[in-house]
Amino acid sequence: MFSFQTFKDKRYWILLPPFIVIFVGISVFAPNFFLENPIMILMLLLLNGILFWVTYHSWKYIGDKKHRDN
Numbered sequence: 001m002f003s004f005q006t007f008k009d010k011r012y013w014i015l016l017p018p019f020i021v022i023f024v025g026i027s028v029f030a031p032n033f034f035l036e037n038p039i040m041i042l043m044l045l046l047l048n049g050i051l052f053w054v055t056y057h058s059w060k061y062i063g064d065k066k067h068r069d070n
Helices: 004-008 010-029 032-036 038-069
Strands: none
Touching: 010 038, 032 038
């Protein structure tokens, strides 16, 4: 379930700004065909969100696993 513990995690705040910058950068510098098609914007937003959470949870899993092994 959802918890606010995620927002207290350092990894979340390290990953968030680069993903926001990448999303805004692609949105600003993308060709008109890409921006005029609403489904493409939704897919970009969804893909960006999926990549963010996969990266976050992978980093968290690997970090926690290393911490447990030590």
